[in-house]
Amino acid sequence: MLKLNSRAGVSQILRVAIVGGALMLAAGCETVGDTTAGPQTAQAQMDNVQLTLYEAAREAEASNKYEMAAGVYGRLFERRPDDPTILSAFVRNMRYSGRAPEIVDYVQAKTPHMLTDPGVKFEYAKALLAAGRKAEAVVALNESLAILPNDWQVYSALGIAYDSMGRFDEAIAVYTAALNRSPNNVVVMNNMAMSLAMSGKLADAIAVLERAAGINRSNAHVRQNLALLYAINGDVERARALTAMDLDVSDVETNLSFYRRFEGLNQ
Known part of the structure; x- marks a missing residue:
């Protein structure tokens, strides 16, 4: 041998x-840990157009059509710019579709204030890792652990x-x-x-x-x-x-x- x-x-x-x-x-996951507003809460706050986009994005992701899902979540986030559930899903599907570097730059430039949300923070950390920004990913993941220790x-x-x-x-x-x-x-x-x-x-x-x-x-x-x-x-x-x-x-x-x-x- x-x-x-x-x-x-x-x-x-x-x-x-x-x-x-x-x-x-x-x-x-759509929510990680004890986020304050889960998917059901977000859905209850959506108008008909937003709800249609949300269901289309979920269906695309479930069918492994990540590029499509990312596009729809991105449009939905434009309509709901303070919704961490939607931003988390947008980041996740951008990563799944091979566009991690792009979404990392987007979060850093457009939504750094959203990184206080546990779900957004974790998805951002995974996107950093997928983008090859390993040292930054370690920092972000350790910060996520401080929020989500279990x-x-x-x-x-x-x-x-x-x-x-x-x-x-x-x-x-x-x-x-x-x-x-x-x-x-x-x-x-x-x-x-x-x-x-x-x-x-x-x-x-x-x-x-x-x-x-x-x-x-x-x-x-x-x-x-x-x-x-x-x-x-x-x-x-x-x-x-x-x-x-x-x-x-x-x-x-x-x-x-x-x-x-x-x-x-x-x-």
Whole structure:
């Protein structure tokens, strides 16, 4: 079996994987924590035109039409410029549609006063992270924690930010805090496992991800990350078996050709 005794070797491989989406960022909610005006309150205050736009935006987002949803939420926010629920949704869908840098600049220029709202602050922090502004994202996420100290999603996002900066011990600490608030959360367990692997603790990482796969047997993302860790550990056959559960034959072979690059590494 392949043995990776170099922390740097594992970390280098997994950094490549993470660029491809090995970590999982929890989907944003319309409200986060104890915001003062939730969606139902916002809807009750809308006129017919605003309500029509709101329902159209929600439907577009639910259908993964994020560009469309962002556009509609943006128009709705022009009509409701003091509504943090709408701004949060606008920021979220701009991030989903790959326009994080644009929406970060928008918030900073047009709505900095709205960052006192917990939901807006958290969505803005995630947009900073998606825009590659890692240090700023860490600051914003820690500020979000001060407002939402019991929200596991904030801890998980902060862990991703720390991982992206190579601050693995800090990442593992906040993932642990997230699991204390949301036990057996597969999203958090996935991210903790990848962080452990990047820090060189491959056996611990596999153990965490095996538990996560057992908790949610339908999560293909977790299975494929586990396959990656098996391959890094030299167990290509177990990696093949997991990969085959979600991919067709040609994709399995493509993945296995990638896994075989680990053979002989650090030997």
